Amino acid sequence: MKYAKISAFSAICAGLMAGAGAVSAQNLTLSTGLGQPHMWVAHHMEPFAEAMESKTNGEVTFTKYYGGELSAVGRELDSLNSGVIDVAAPLLAPYHEGRFPLSDITQLPTYGTTSPMVTRAFQGLLDSDVEIAPGKTFYSYEIGDKGIHVWAIGATAPYSISTTSKVLKEPADFTGTLLRAGSALHTIVLGNLGATPVTLPGPQAYEALSRKTIDGIIIAISDWPSYSIQELLRHSIVDVSIGHWESYLAISDAAWGNLSPEHQKQFDETAREVALTNAEKWESNLVEVRQKSEAEDGGSFVSVKDLSPEMQAHMDKAARQSWIDWIEKTEAAGHPAKATAKLYAQLIMAEGGALPDGVGDYLGLN
Incomplete structure (x- = not known):
């Protein structure tokens, strides 16, 4: 029992x-x-x-x-x-x-x-x-x-501007250039550069590039293999981030x-x-993809610092204006974009990143 x-x-x-x-x-x-x-x-x-x-x-x-x-x-x-x-x-x-x-604030341009x-x-x-x-x-x-x-x-790694055949050397080269934008903020940046934005999700990029319905794309170089576009892209401008x-x-x-x-x-x-x-x-994938492109596909990667002074000034002006345009558009919709941008900018600078000229003044950071 x-x-x-x-x-x-x-x-x-x-x-x-x-x-x-x-x-x-x-x-x-x-x-x-x-x-x-x-x-x-x-x-x-x-x-x-x-x-x-x-x-x-x-x-x-x-x-x-x-x-x-x-x-x-x-x-x-x-x-x-x-x-x-x-x-x-x-x-x-x-x-x-x-x-x-x-939440797309990280897509604002930085250096x-x-x-x-x-x-x-x-x-x-x-x-x-x-x-x-x-x-x-x-x-x-x-x-x-x-x-x-x-x-x-x-x-993602920094978003760069990459093209299949057209080389972007001077501000006028953007005129009429069809570049894929992955978000609303990318369309703002491309518009300020003078290019024609074409909004496409990443998986559609290969077909658009291979059929030459677009001239290039804004995307992270390390992401090229995800969409099998590494063999199509030849010319990239680097050292300026079209956001992350x-x-x-x-x-x-x-x-x-x-x-x-x-x-x-x-x-x-x-x-x-x-x-x-x-x-x-x-x-690390950014380095690997870039090295493979240079060695096997004839890829060219030009630092923004090596472009003409006119091109550097044009890109910096477009980057600065994109911050202002995004903030003012988002504020007009009733959201605290400027306060958010100011906080994010402080966090980015604390990490060692830099803002386009004039952005700090606009945000009241200087």
Whole structure:
């Protein structure tokens, strides 16, 4: 009888322990709208999932979906809020028209910036307690009411202007040149340069370039292999960043609330760590792609510093005006763009990056 009581008690304890394990263990649906070779998939999404599964000893696992199988680019927020997915890697904010009005700020032109610098600055923007509007930080204004938790992913390497055959040497060379823009902010920059922007998502770039329906593209050189365009592009202007593309690793509030406090801490730590290793990969890949282009495809990479004084002045003026145009357009739509730009500019300068001439004065930083 005593043995029976002990056995029954042991069975109850085992059942409670099993129940506790079931509550703490989580399998999360992890989705990307991008293909598996993309830098944000192969070198961010995959390492993040592996690191989380390892850190949690398999208590947090992921079921992965690629290439828009569950949620296409630009649909990530709706999919997170509806419960179709638990984690978006990445949530591409610039493709959610009007829903993340300040998140494309990293696409503003800068000088001397790298992927790690911009990644740290953008995460700093998310972490900042500086108010950009009454009672609102950047995070609370941009993310707070959207039902998600987010972190910066590794920013792309600097966006450069690259063409297939046309060489851009002087300001007049931009006139009539059809260049792919990947975002609304890119169209502002290209317009100020005097080029004709053609808005296209990255996967359509190969066909447009190969058919010569566009003359070139604004994109990170390290991203050329993601779209198989490295053999098409011959001439690039470097050492001036047409911004960096940033986006978010995002988890729904519902999925976040189901994680234990320990797993939430591990998720936060892992997101920050992997973003920076991803950023380093963007930079190393930039060197590799450039070297291969020069050696095998006749690629030419000309520093903006080696262009004529007229061309340098033209590009700097366009960069400065693009900050002003984006700020004034976004402010007119009712969003605190100037306060956000001022904070971001301070973070970029603290990282060692530089602003186009006149931007600091416009923002009241000098």
